Amino acid sequence: xxxxxxxxxxxxxxxxxxxxxxxxxxxxxxxxxxxxxxxxxxxxxxxxxxxxxxxxxxxxxxxxxxxxxxxxxxxxxxxxxxxxxxxxxxxxxxxxxxxxxxxxxxxxxxxxxxxxxxxxxxxxxxxxxxxxxxxxxxxxxxxxxxxxxxxxxxxxxxxxxxxxxxxxxxxxxxxxxxxxxxxxxxxxxxxxxxxxxxxxxxxxxxxxxxxxxxxxxxxxxxxxxxxxxxxxxxxxxxxxxxxxxxxxxxxxxxxxxxxxxxxxxxxxxxxxx
Numbered sequence: 001x002x003x004x005x006x007x008x009x010x011x012x013x014x015x016x017x018x019x020x021x022x023x024x025x026x027x028x029x030x031x032x033x034x035x036x037x038x039x040x041x042x043x044x045x046x047x048x049x050x051x052x053x054x055x056x057x058x059x060x061x062x063x064x065x066x067x068x069x070x071x072x073x074x075x076x077x078x079x080x081x082x083x084x085x086x087x088x089x090x091x092x093x094x095x096x097x098x099x100x101x102x103x104x105x106x107x108x109x110x111x112x113x114x115x116x117x118x119x120x121x122x123x124x125x126x127x128x129x130x131x132x133x134x135x136x137x138x139x140x141x142x143x144x145x146x147x148x149x150x151x152x153x154x155x156x157x158x159x160x161x162x163x164x165x166x167x168x169x170x171x172x173x174x175x176x177x178x179x180x181x182x183x184x185x186x187x188x189x190x191x192x193x194x195x196x197x198x199x200x201x202x203x204x205x206x207x208x209x210x211x212x213x214x215x216x217x218x219x220x221x222x223x224x225x226x227x228x229x230x231x232x233x234x235x236x237x238x239x240x241x242x243x244x245x246x247x248x249x250x251x252x253x254x255x256x257x258x259x260x261x262x263x264x265x266x267x268x269x270x271x272x273x
Contacts, residue, residue: 028154028155028163029152029154029163029165031155031163032152032153032154032163032164032165033165035165036100036163037100037162037163037164038059038164038165038166040100040101040102041057041059041080041093041102041162041164042057042080043102044080044091044093044102044103044104045057045080045082045089045091045104046082047104048091048104048107049082049089049107052082054084054085055082055083055084055089056082056083056084056169056172056173056176057080057081057082057083057169058080058081058083058149058166058169058170058172058173059078059079059080059081059149059153059162059164059166059169060078060079060080060081060090060147060148060149061076061077061078061079061147061148061150061153061160062076062077062079062145062146062147062148063075063076063077063148064076064077076159076160077092078092078093078094078095078162079091079092079093079147080093080102080104081147081149081173082107083172083173083176083177084176086111086112086179086180086183087109087110087111088109088110088111088176088177088180089107089108089109089110090107090108090109090110090145090147091104091105091107092104092105092106092107093105095161095162096161097158097161100161100162108144108145110136110144110145112180112183112184112187114138114139114144115136115137115138115139115144115180115184115188116137116138116139116140116141116184116188116191117135117136117137117138117141117184117185117188117191117192117195118134118135118136118137118177118180118181118184118185119134119135119181120132120133120134120135120174120177120178120181121133122174128151128167129151129170129171129174130150130151130152130170131148131149131150131151132147132148132149132150132170132173132174132177133146133147133148134146134147134148134149134177137191137195139188139191140191140194141191141192141194141195141198149170149173150166150170151165151166151167151170152164152165152166153165153166193243196242196243197243197244197245200239200240200242200243200244201239201244201245201246201249203235203236203238203239203242203244204235204236204239204240204244204246204249204250204253205249206235207231207232207233207234207235207236207238207239207249207253208232208236208248208249208252208253208256209232210228210229210231210232210235211228211229211232211233211236211252211253211256211257212232212252212256213228213232214226214227214228214229214230214231214232214256214260215229215256215259215260218259218260218263218264219263222260222263222264222266222267222268223264223267225260225263225264226260226261226264228260229253229256229257229259229260230257230260232253232256232257233250233253233254233256233257235253236249236250236252236253236254237250
C-alpha cells in the first residue's frame with residue numbers, strides 16, 4: 001500500500017502525456033484535414049484583396065523574441081500569404097482563440113521593386129519540403145519580414161490556435177518564393193556587399209565599446225585597461241580592413257589606446273621605481 005500513491009501519480013502523468021501528445025495531436029490532425037481553419041484564412045485574406053483572382057493563399061507564422069536582461073519576451077505573429085506571379089501580400093491575422101474566427105489587418109505588398117534580398121531555409125521529410133523559414137529584406141539589406149511556412153500547423157496552445165494542413169499550398173509557395181528569390185538576386189547583385197559592410201561596421205562598434213571600457217579601466221588599473229583597449233583597437237582595425245566605410249570607430253579606439261598607454265606608462269613608472 002505504501003507504493004499506491006506513487007503508482008497512481010505515475011498513472012496520471014503517463015495518461016496526461018498520452019492524451020497530450022498522442023490523442024490530442026491525432027484529434028487536431030483530423031481537424032486540420034477537414035480544412036475548416038484553412039478555409040477561414042483563405043476567405044478572410046481573399047476578401048481583403050481587390051483582385052483575388054489568381055492568388056493562392058497559405059498560412060504562416062513568426063515568433064519574435066526580444067531579450068530584456070534575463071527576461072525573454074516572445075510575440076506570436078500569424079499571417080495569411082497571398083501570392084501570384086512576382087507579388088507577395090503578407091496579411092497580419094487576428095485569430096479568436098475559441099471560435100477560430102479570423103480578422104485581417106492592412107497587408108504588406110512585396111515585389112522585386114521593393115525587395116533586395118530573399119533567403120529561404122527548408123527542412124524536408126521523406127524528400128518533401130515540410131517547413132520553410134523565409135527572410136525578406138529591402139535594397140539596403142535590412143529585414144522587412146521573417147516568416148515560417150509549415151505543411152502542418154496543429155493547435156498546441158492559445159498561441160498556436162489553428163489546425164491547418166496545407167501540403168499543396170506549401171508546394172506552390174516554395175516554387176513561388178524560390179523564383180522570387182532568384183529574380184530579386186539578379187536585380188540586386190550588390191546587396192550582399194551592403195550587408196557585409198554593415199556587419200563590419202558592427203564589429204568596429206563593438207571594438208569601440210570595448211576600447212571605451214578599457215579606457216575607464218586604465219584610470220584605475222592600467223594593465224587590464226591596456227589589454228581591453230588593445231582588443232578593441234584590433235577589432236576596429238579588422239573592421240576597417242574588411243571594408244567598413246566609417247573611420248570613427250578606428251579613431252575612437254585609437255584615442256582610447258593612447259589614454260591607456262599614457263596611464264600605463266604612469267602606472268609602471270610608479271610601480272617599478
